[in-house]
Amino acid sequence: MISQDLNDRITRIGPATAAGDVLRRYWQPAALLDELAGQRPVVPVRLLGEDLVLFRDSEGKLGLIGRHCPHRGVDLCFGRLEDNGLRCPFHGWHFNRDGQCVEQPGEPEASLMHEKIKTTSYPVVERNGIIFAYMGPGEPPAFPNFDCFRAPDTHVFAFKGLWECNWLQALEIGIDPAHASFLHRFLQDEDPKESYGKQFRDKAANTEIPMTQLLRDYPRPEIHVEDTEFGMRIIALRHLEDGRTHVRVTNQTFPEAITIPMSREMIITQWHVPVDDENCYWYSMFTSFGAPVNKDLMREQRLREHSLPGYAPLKNARNNYGFDPDEQAELTYTGMGLDINVHDQWAVESMGAIQDRTTEHLGKTDAAIIHFRRKLRAAIDALENNKPQDLPMWNGGDAAKITGPIANDTICSDGNWRAAYEAGDRARRTGCSDWDAAID
Numbered sequence: 001m002i003s004q005d006l007n008d009r010i011t012r013i014g015p016a017t018a019a020g021d022v023l024r025r026y027w028q029p030a031a032l033l034d035e036l037a038g039q040r041p042v043v044p045v046r047l048l049g050e051d052l053v054l055f056r057d058s059e060g061k062l063g064l065i066g067r068h069c070p071h072r073g074v075d076l077c078f079g080r081l082e083d084n085g086l087r088c089p090f091h092g093w094h095f096n097r098d099g100q101c102v103e104q105p106g107e108p109e110a111s112l113m114h115e116k117i118k119t120t121s122y123p124v125v126e127r128n129g130i131i132f133a134y135m136g137p138g139e140p141p142a143f144p145n146f147d148c149f150r151a152p153d154t155h156v157f158a159f160k161g162l163w164e165c166n167w168l169q170a171l172e173i174g175i176d177p178a179h180a181s182f183l184h185r186f187l188q189d190e191d192p193k194e195s196y197g198k199q200f201r202d203k204a205a206n207t208e209i210p211m212t213q214l215l216r217d218y219p220r221p222e223i224h225v226e227d228t229e230f231g232m233r234i235i236a237l238r239h240l241e242d243g244r245t246h247v248r249v250t251n252q253t254f255p256e257a258i259t260i261p262m263s264r265e266m267i268i269t270q271w272h273v274p275v276d277d278e279n280c281y282w283y284s285m286f287t288s289f290g291a292p293v294n295k296d297l298m299r300e301q302r303l304r305e306h307s308l309p310g311y312a313p314l315k316n317a318r319n320n321y322g323f324d325p326d327e328q329a330e331l332t333y334t335g336m337g338l339d340i341n342v343h344d345q346w347a348v349e350s351m352g353a354i355q356d357r358t359t360e361h362l363g364k365t366d367a368a369i370i371h372f373r374r375k376l377r378a379a380i381d382a383l384e385n386n387k388p389q390d391l392p393m394w395n396g397g398d399a400a401k402i403t404g405p406i407a408n409d410t411i412c413s414d415g416n417w418r419a420a421y422e423a424g425d426r427a428r429r430t431g432c433s434d435w436d437a438a439i440d
């Protein structure tokens with residue numbers, strides 16, 4: 001357990017907060033490209049407690065600017081998308097994609113007042129279906145050369161969903177390899193042929209054992225946590241009765257992403273992005289090393305569980321997450337259906353908007369969570385001591401040279417689990433014929 005003061009420091013992310021300053025030093029997912037697909041590409045964005053509006057101008061370029069008009073504060077999400085910018089419907093002030101006011105049609109003709117009016121604006125870039133924003137000082141960092149960014153658009157599908165809780169508890173479930181044996185337990189195994197686009201439904205590595213059975217039968221993973229140039233690698237070993245070891249490698253990319261295996265073909269890179277202190281979006285990039293991603297199927301699977309435009313899950317606290325005691329007795333550990341996202345959502349939301357960490361009791365299986373909090377505290381200290389160069393991926397190395405990360409499930413027969421997961425990763429990359437997945 002930690003003090004209330006420390007809990008506040010590592011969870012609260014508004015402007016001029018300790019953790020908020022750290023998150024602002026990294027590119028943040030701000031919207032899905034899908035959200036700009038309609039006739040009028042203008043969407044509200046609430047990110048790190050700031051209210052913004054994202055739009056595409058007539059040159060096709062993106063702008064992310066303050067949501068409230070700097071004149072008298074009305075909502076620019078209702079602005080007129082015209083003249084290569086966004087025009088406030090109240091008095092017609094016009095803003096370009098950099099947030100500069102370029103026209104004030106109601107002011108005297110010779111007025112140059114607009115030259116002094118510039119609203120908040122942040123740089124944005126689009127990568128494989130997600131629009132990222134940089135909200136920190138100075139030049140943004142380079143993107144790591146991760147698989148989700150290197151793979152062609154055809155091999156990456158992006159989606160998001162809202163969770164009504166603080167970002168840190170959302171991230172912490174993603175670096176907790178033990179929970180999958182319980183929270184996501186299926187009391188019966190589905191045919192792995194039905195597994196496309198779903199997590200934990202494939203066969204475990206190159207065995208005939210469904211992942212669901214392996215997780216159920218071996219609930220006490222041995223967990224190793226290692227520092228990497230991008231954050232942390234988390235290795236969960238499950239020692240099987242026949243002497244083999246199941247090895248699952250997942251990653252934490254600082255500050256708030258994870259990369260995990262989804263199936264033998266795909267990995268998931270997922271950010272837990274603060275909307276504000278008490279809400280967050282997960283943004284996922286599903287990256288295929290095999291065939292192009294069936295985006296229509298994956299989108300349709302997920303839209304069935306979410307409502308637009310807010311990507312709010314249909315199962316939520318207001319309807320008990322669909323809890324069914326009969327299902328809990330016979331089919332799933334939670335009684336909340338087969339979509340494991342709902343299980344995770346229940347776990348993190350039911351902790352309360354910001355988990356009270358003054359009353360928690362961490363165990364051995366929480367090793368990665370403990371390690372991550374240390375890294376976050378170190379990053380907070382570095383910024384407070386004016387040493388941004390000490391932050392992960394800011395430390396003089398070239399982030400663009402960082403590849404991977406390795407995220408896979410393998411079976412090891414000789415105890416050398418590191419060699420096993422490296423060999424498994426090499427084989428997957430060598431077999432990737434549609435794009436260059438090679439790493440050093």
Ligand code: FES
Pocket residue numbers: 069070071072073074088089090091092093
């Ligand atoms: S409030 Fe926007 S132009 Fe007046």
Ligand SMILES: [Fe+2]
Pocket residue numbers: 173179180183184340344
């Ligand atoms: Fe989970």
